[in-house]
Amino acid sequence: MASSRLDFLFCNLCGTMLTVPSTEYAQCPLCKTRRDIQDICDKEISFTISDEDIRRELGMEIIEEHAVMEYSKVSKKCEKCGHGEATYYTRQMRSADEGQTTFYTCTGCGHQSQEN
Incomplete structure (x- = not known):
């Protein structure tokens, strides 16, 4: 039946x-x-389950292979070498109602840091 x-x-x-x-x-x-x-x-x-359903469940982002990351410059003193300039980009790492994470790279020594 x-x-x-x-x-x-x-x-x-x-x-x-x-x-x-x-x-x-x-x-x-x-x-x-x-x-x-x-x-x-x-x-x-x-x-049926889509790849978008899987990405959403696992909290993954779509990563484009040929995407070119554009970095902006900012005046920021490096914690390691004291250089006064860094490039940065932002990413949404947590839920949408929380702020973005900013990633900095010193243009002098390449030291990387982040701010939540």
Whole structure:
């Protein structure tokens, strides 16, 4: 008997997707509730996941191979050599509601530093 609903994939108690650690039962990885394997046997499951979904889940950025990084110059004293000029660029390293991280490179000695 085919099910038109997809609730057989999920835990009845907490809604987490079930795993199948045994040939006898499916188990919720969160609350450890078990369901008889016959409840999900012979059901076809398909889903699509995009590369964007994977990047978002892992917190990764798209890195373009041929992107040329443009560096701006700023007056900033180097912690290492005391030179007064550095190049910098910014990146969003944390969540969008937090500030960017600024990366500095001394034009005199190449020392690198950052500010959050």
